[in-house]
Amino acid sequence: MxxxxxxxxxxxxxxxxxxxxxxxxxxxxxxxxxxxxxxxxxxxxxxxxxxxxxxxxxxxxxxxxxxxxxxxxxxxxxxxxxxxxxxxxxxxxxxxxxxxxxxxxxxxxxxxxxxxxxxxxxxxxxxxxxxxxxxxxxxxxxxxxxxxxYETPVTYDWNGWTVCKAGPWSQGPALLQQLALLPQELPAYGSADYVHLLIEGCKLAMADREAWYGDAAEVPVAELLSDDYNAGRRALVGAKASWELRPGSPGGRTPRLPAQAYARVEACSGRGFDPLGAGEPTVAELPGEPHVGGDGRTRGDTCHLDVVDRWGNMIAATPSGGxxxxxxxxxxxxxxxGTRLQMTWLAEGLPNSLTPGRRPRTTLTPSLALRDGVPVLAFGTPGGDQQDQWQLHFFLAAALRAPVRGALDLQGAIDAPNWHNDSFPSSFYPRGRRPGSVTVESRMDADVIEELRRRGHDVTVAPAWSEGRLCAVARDPETGVLSAAANPRGMQGYAVGR
Incomplete structure (x- = not known):
């Protein structure tokens, strides 16, 4: 529709x-x-x-x-x-x-x-x-x-923040699951321990996305975000990188995924899969032209916008699909x-099976964050499966790092070196998966990159400004001061005030 x-x-x-x-x-x-x-x-x-x-x-x-x-x-x-x-x-x-x-x-x-x-x-x-x-x-x-x-958002309380996401017909709760997997004490920001922890937590959350998210069946969101469930999942994060797809069993349920979810599809072997994070829908082709675009991939992208006004009204939106x-x-x-229906599975009985009257599970996942029940921050990004990976790092950077002139350092959080992994099936044809993969910006500290490799991560070093398409707005509830920041990475990002 x-x-x-x-x-x-x-x-x-x-x-x-x-x-x-x-x-x-x-x-x-x-x-x-x-x-x-x-x-x-x-x-x-x-x-x-x-x-x-x-x-x-x-x-x-x-x-x-x-x-x-x-x-x-x-x-x-x-x-x-x-x-x-x-x-x-x-x-x-x-x-x-x-x-x-x-x-x-x-x-x-x-x-x-x-x-x-x-x-x-x-x-x-x-x-x-x-x-x-x-x-x-x-x-x-x-x-x-x-x-x-209107729908009630899925929320999770973390470190004084309440983060709001769309329901499990999107991938939004995966960001909340990543927050729920974090230990009480985090490693030093930007260290190898920190990056490793976030990558491994993302793999677990995205494996659950594949097994449990969709609009064609009941999704056990409460269990997926519960303390007991995440304590057990957190124990799976070891010193070495995992190359397995490990969905959990919330409430004792048995996870079920299509067989193709376990297939390894290498980068550049099919359209729609890109290790640098394009991952948007494919195009039609003419006979005799199996590689529209020359390299077998067509890079497309989504849009994202955030707006806040003087009264504190706030919106985050990620329009896409046409x-x-x-x-x-x-x-x-x-x-x-639009073309988002391609994101369903044709196998029957899955939460994301193609089903009349039900939505395909989408990667679109805008975010709102509150402090003490008051909206403070709206943020998001284009980027397919990378959206809730880049957003997690941004949010933690904004929430944990020192403020600028008393306000959140939105631009610093966006500019910080970012990364993503492709260890789970892509939402786009041909559903590519590269177990153990991590793509990092070359601006990441060389010692951190080397330590990630030592821990078993298959690291690809991408150009310096290639990971992330974020933008964000914020309002300080005490002073009413508005702030905004936008992505400098090769796309079109703007922060505007009036």
Missing amino acids: PGAFDAWLLLLRDHGTKSLDVVLKYAIGYAEHGHPPVEKIGATVETVRELFETEWTSSAEVYLPGGRAPRPGQPLRNPALAATWKRLLAETARAGDREARIDAAREVWRSGFIAEALVRQSRRPTRDTSGERHTGTLTEADLAGWSAA WLQSNPVVPELGFPL
């Missing part, structure tokens, strides 16, 4: 103050008059040029105007998207007050001209990763019968549908 629009409008209706016109005028302006695209969009489009020009022609109209890929500094326009938002405003103009108009827009999305276009798109035969053309399964009833809703190279643009609307 394409649910992001409804979720944003539900938040706008219940927690916002602006009208639909005010909110959408910026989107209309960027789509109609253009915006300067980020540097890498042009290179990404070039990797799928032939697919767009021969099969996904609606995508070519948007991303290859006049036959040319987008270039930095030259406006990229999307007239079809601008027309979609203008028509939405026109059809809801007489709906009533602010809230009524927002609800009317939600209704247009689920049963009006937008829904009609989405269903038409689903019925168009489209070439996909099989190399063949297939139609989709989205129906009018699917769209009409669904709406966004990669331009993963699904053709709906010609009447100007945007593609």
Whole structure:
């Protein structure tokens, strides 16, 4: 289900103050008059040029105007998207007050001209990763019968903080499990003992993610976060790196994983798996072109944003799922549908099995953290399976290190050398797993790297600024001072205040 629009409008209706016109005028302006695209969009489009020009022609109209890929500094326009938002405003103009108009827009999305276009798109035969053309399964009833809703977050209390995550239909509780696995006394920050501890705890949490997380079965979250369970799991962390996939047995239950979860898939042997942490969905291919992008991989990425206002209202969001190279643009609307359904398993009886009416387990995992019940920190990152690895190190760095001018050192926590491991199955095809692997930034202390290798970790040293895509905002509850920081690592990160 394409649910992001409804979720944003539900938040706008219940927690916002602006009208639909005010909110959408910026989107209309960027789509109609253009915006300067980020540097890498042009290179990404070039990797799928032939697919767009021969099969996904609606995508070519948007991303290859006049036959040319987008270039930095030259406006990229999307007239079809601008027309979609203008028509939405026109059809809801007489709906009533602010809230009524927002609800009317939600209704247009689920049963009006937008829904009609989405269903038409689903019925168009489209070439996909099989190399063949297939139609989709989205129906009018699917769209009409669904709406966004609120859920209680999963939380864990650690060292005076309450960390909030989405439920186990995401990978969010894996960050909480990593916190629950930490001992009372932590090793020195940044030491080999510290990095080893976090890597080994991550392996245990992610093994549980594979065995227990999903939306197709009840997930024993309380047991997974309980003191007794984590005391037993903590005892599994030894002096040497583990190369095994070791899911636990919360409440005495027997873990069950698909056989493929134990398979070792080397880096670069299949699309969608990248030891440097891209790990985003694959693209369709043309016959005779098994390696779209040249090296067999297509690097895509998610977005993340955090916002806090003067009153302490705070949001963390990780929008993702409509990669331009993963699904053709709906010609009447100007945007593609998402591809997250690929993250389910086809084996039956698993928490993440493909099941009607259930969500695929997603890697998207924004974070909020409170002190004494008051929201203090919002943070997150793109990065597929790496998200809750990078976020854990960031959060600990922010929580444990000395403050700057009395506030959290957000930028220092983001800039600190980071790492990730691929010892568990990737959420993306071909579900790659590299037991014992750790990828670290070259800025990590050489002695720490050598000690990790001595302990049995298979260490890859990556470029100096390659691990992490984090951004964060914070509000000091005593002074009301707002702060923000953003990632400097080769992507597009901004911290802005006004």
